[in-house]
Amino acid sequence: MKKLNKYIGHDESKDTMAVVIADGTSGEARFLGEIANIPETIARELSGVIWAIGQALPQGASA
Known part of the structure; x- marks a missing residue:
């Protein structure tokens, strides 16, 4: 797996x-945006x- x-x-x-969010293998980071700092x-x-x-994972892979 x-x-x-x-x-x-x-x-x-x-x-x-x-x-x-950053990829653990390539180290590539992507800015997703800013959100309100409210729980x-x-x-x-x-x-x-x-x-x-989870949706982006290939079949048979786990996060």
Whole structure:
């Protein structure tokens, strides 16, 4: 089974949070955007990112 590594990074300020996702093998990072620094928004947006990573996995791979 092939294993893929992805990393989610964030940079917080008082009002917003910048979100970045990086590939664990190539090190390539991609800026996803800024979200409001509110717990409900953070939970909703990060669950969407995690879902998207799962959808991008080839069959038989695990995150």
